[in-house]
Amino acid sequence: MVLKYEQIIVAVDGSKESKWAFKKAVGIAKRNNAVLNLVNIIDTRSYAAVEAYDRSIAERAHKYAEELLTEYKQEAEATGLEKVNILVEYGSPKTMISRDLSKRLVADLIICGATGLNTVERFLIGSVSENIVRSATCDVLVVRTPEDEV
Template structure:
């Protein structure tokens, strides 16, 4: 159903949530996530004189690479592309070029200037794209694992796929930049470290 899912990104805070929606769908349908960034030609021309165009391109590269790593963590096929132009126009053209089945785009859902700068792109996609468009409101954080229940569920999945098979979760703690989940698996003490953004999970035996 969704063989090719296009995710436009400008690197805004909260984009990880948009990416996870696309990655979840790609996992379900065996699809490919296409991550796309547009270096806004208007912003580029304004900054060219100050030598900041390279900075815009570097920001774009980091934005697509971040989602690329997230997709790889979840075992989803991913491809990336960076172009220069008008964001909405370039996204629509690229969606047609790759024959996208779905566009998953972020929106702030706000009013005033922010809506004109960010919301208008999503609005144009919804109006003019030939394929369905899913809009996801960007939260104030990039964290996709926000509570102990989520961390517990991810740890249980990682445990089920490991050599241990199953076990009992004995503790869940949120530390500065990681979730730490304690596990008792057949008498062996384990700990699962979960990245709160990418959901990358490392299951380690305590010694």
């Protein structure tokens, strides 16, 4: 039996670990001729208090996410990968990635970095990657090393 991935989600947030996850996801998607879904979740809980004073913060976060994903999409396509989607979503990354998006996209693999940008949240309530591993119904690859490290 040969395991072949068809729908891959890679969660990126601008951290170096998510960049490593992206690089490894591109390689896996190419080897499997899979669809690569580049995802950034804008955590609405982080902006709730700040938005009372600055309404443009959500717009700036969305613009940053789109620019980041567009850059990653171009990089993936430059390697010869043909099926690349970008998704910017709002909500809790912990539930959006492993439950909502994985079901909607019928994902068979989720790839994420071992750590991300939000150290305070990780300390207080656990990491996004930890939650994905616990709650996903498909395979999960948590990336801890750069692409070129063995």
